[in-house]
Amino acid sequence: MSEQVEYTERRDGPADGHVRVRLDLSYDGREFSGWAKQAQGRRTVQGEIEDALRTVTRSGERTYELTVAGRTDSGVHARGQVAHVDLPVEVWAEHREKLLRRLAGRLPHDVRVWRVAEAPTGFDARFSAVWRRYAYRVTDHPGGVDPLLRGHVLWHDWRLDVDAMNAASVALLGEHDFAAYCKRREGATTIRTLQELSWERDGEGVVTATVRADAFCHNMVRSLVGALLFVGDGHRPVEWPGKVLAAGVRDSAVHVVRPHGLTLEEVGYPADELLAARNREARNRRTLPGTACCG
Known part of the structure; x- marks a missing residue:
């Protein structure tokens, strides 16, 4: 050892x-x-x-x-x-x-x-980090995934409506308790600030979700993507992901998508003179406004 x-x-x-x-x-x-x-x-x-x-x-x-x-x-x-x-x-x-x-x-x-x-x-x-930015890549091409991209892109076998997915993402932005989209860990808070959640289709037909937050709890990105894919393929209405968030409990219909489509793209830090203050701030247990921490 x-x-x-x-x-x-x-x-x-x-x-x-x-x-x-x-x-x-x-x-x-x-x-x-x-x-x-x-x-x-x-x-x-x-x-x-x-x-x-x-x-x-x-x-x-x-x-x-x-x-x-x-x-x-x-x-x-x-x-x-x-x-x-x-x-x-x-x-x-x-x-x-x-x-x-x-x-x-x-x-x-x-x-x-x-x-x-x-x-x-x-x-x-x-x-000291102030945000982490992930990308999740998926294709709905009826022929599947380009073999050269198969280790980094998920195949979804229903056509995706990117506009609907972007509309559904709006309700998830901001500071919330993301318990409905996280795998709970003992003693860990599920309060996070989701700073960006957007979808874009490129010229090759790959749809990329950009997800940026101050931090993420376990399985959060893959759960959010799973919910929004259900909106994109028409299985759930645009309002559904926001309602799941507000309910605050795991919904069996929210699937945690496979990990290979997910990439940590970038981590953001403040100016050097603010690093120590951010370090101290981030160690504090978070609560939502109007709620008390139970320790």
Whole structure:
């Protein structure tokens, strides 16, 4: 078993004698059991990068643990994922100039780190983020999915009305309790601010949903997409997704669509001088106006 880093991370930055390093990365999620390391020993993005980092820094059995902007599920891709790792000052000084190239030589073909840099003061890949933007891609072409896109595009075998899907999306925008579209986790809030939800068909017939929020709860994007596809193919009226949201409970008709159509495209952060304040703010448990937190 790998040794874990022997210090407690402070909320406002790395421990004394350590440097916080930001990593920008991408991966094809098809062969991964999600981002986060798992006790069962399944292949994960975090596990692959931490193993590579340990090897190229010649750190023996010591593991430097990554913190990520968004924990993607099994099969979900990322183009603009962000993570950070806290390295001892001497390790960073020794390896910083060659770390990117060495990681490229050690990592498997389906995950790449594109940038490695010392993070500004107050940066936290998860808690400093102000939004995450995902894209979900689907085609309703009667012939199916282009074989070259099959790992990244869902086939929906009913014709989709993009205008109806955009109309239905409006009621979901803003700050709400998205319990009806999330898989609940003990102690976690389901209140989120959905900043953008829009659909567009390109010239090749691929329909892309752009979904941006301050954060997402488990299965939220894929549940929203599943509901809106039912509107797009005429199985539900435009008002239905909003009514499901207002009801606040899972509706058996809301399907969680398959993960391979989903890609984390980008993570947004505030100006450097606002990173620490955002870090602190995001750690607070959220409630809707007029409601009390039950602890």
